[in-house]
Ligand SMILES: Nc1nc2c(ncn2[C@@H]2O[C@H](COP(=O)(O)OP(=O)(O)OP(=O)(O)O)[C@@H](O)[C@H]2O)c(=O)[nH]1
Ligand SMILES: [Mg+2]
């Protein structure tokens with residue numbers, strides 16, 4: 001499944017593209033799904049069944065109900081930029097989600113061409129922070145055509161989904177990697193400083209040399225598949241080696257005495273912004 005436009009599905013079979021319609025009960029078919037389909041007597045191509053998904057990204061709809069958006073990716077490319085400014089809380093929520101579903105996560109920091117000399121240390125701090133936790137980071141600029149060559153080898157033969165705020169350049173990056181002329185990118189709205197929502201439907205593209213990229217519509221706010229408190233803690237990978245040493249094995253690393261995670265934060269062994277984002281994610285659960 002390449003894309004779901006509601007009334008029409010775009011399917012690919014042995015390199016050919018088909019327009020199809022879903023069986024009425026198959027409403028939640030999403031980009032990246034593998035489906036069974038058939039040709040009806042009417043000539044219509046009809047998707048009849050969704051095959052089991054390995055991974056799925058869900059987002060709340062306007063009624064705040066989680067809806068699947070894309071499926072069957074094995075790598076999440078969390079994309080941030082200098083403008084709109086990188087949101088570490090958003091990055092951390094995506095990272096926790098990636099850990100939860102067992103997908104590889106990488107970080108892309110686009111638009112480094114916008115970095116004035118005084119912004120350079122800020123970029124370095126962000127890259128160093130996430131690299132130190134174990135996530136690979138790629139500072140790039142599509143405009144200045146730099147940095148992308150480091151990322152390309154990691155896209156080979158995988159299905160990678162681009163996620164991140166609107167206007168960070170997800171579609172622009174994909175446009176550089178796949179020779180599809182139809183990928184839509186939007187100009188930054190000068191008034192708000194935020195990107196205009198240009199990608200409206202998740203879409204899957206072939207990389208000519210092997211692999212797939214899924215473009216997803218950007219978000220201003222983000223909530224992933226609801227995780228419980230333990231799953232959130234698990235998602236902060238650098239906490240793991242400390243949390244074993246907490247006095248209580250069900251320690252929430254908030255108020256408990258002899259908490260090894262809090263001690264590691266105080267000692268500088270866990271970055272304090274990560275710990276704060278952990279608390280923020282937990283707070284969001286209680287609401
Ligand atoms: N200065 C600069 N601008 C860039 C760069 N990459 C992309 N842009 C611009 O940023 C704007 C948004 O790019 P898109 O690729 O549409 O962003 P997106 O993440 O796909 O946004 P949504 O589809 O809304 O989620 C466009 O005007 C691009 O031209 C870059 O490296 N530097
Ligand atoms: Mg886009």
Ligand SMILES: [Zn+2]
Pocket residue numbers: 243246247251252253254256258259260261262
């Ligand atoms: Zn603890």
